[in-house]
Amino acid sequence: MSDQRATIAEAVVAAAGAFTAEELHRSLAVSAPGIGLATVYRALGAMQEAGSVTQVGQRDGSTLLARCGRDGHHHHLVCTSCGRVIAIDCPLGGSLAGREVGDGHVITRHEITLYGLCADCRAHEED
Ligand SMILES: [Zn+2]
Ligand SMILES: [Zn+2]
Ligand SMILES: [Zn+2]
Known part of the structure; x- marks a missing residue:
């Protein structure tokens, strides 16, 4: 199990950008065919708890994960x-935290998911 976890962790480090558990599982299919999708889910869950991967969005109904070394709210x-x-x-500049809205509700946290095109991909699109 720990060997499999190490292999999964290596695949995460090798990933160039965001990935889903299914994509990671597929990328492992050649190098480590014995690792099941459930094991990948569990390993990624543990890495999320440890903070080594972060949820950065959704793709095709699956959670998109990526490594992010930045601390603090972003x-x-x-x-x-x-x-x-x-x-x-944060495009909200932290101005939402603690603000009362509606019928005395207080905002305690928020999540924002942003999607776009990076400079390289924009250059390709313009070709
Ligand atoms: Zn981050
Ligand atoms: Zn924010
Ligand atoms: Zn891109």
Whole structure:
């Protein structure tokens, strides 16, 4: 099991951008065919808890994960073409936290998912 976890962790490090558990599982199928999808899910879940991978969006109904070394509150912009992920400052500037809205509700946290095209992919599109 720990060998499989190590193999999965290596595949995560090798991933160029955002990936889903299914994509990672597929990329392992050649080098490590014995690793099941359930094992990949469990390993990625543990890595998410440990903070070594972060949820950065959704693709085809699956959670998109990526490595991100940035601390503190921020969001992610995912290139929908190549999967490259960049960390960006919060466009809300933290102004939502603690604000009362509606019928006395208080906002305690928020998530923003941003999708776009990176500079390289935009250059390709313009070709
Ligand atoms: Zn991040
Ligand atoms: Zn791109
Ligand atoms: Zn924010």
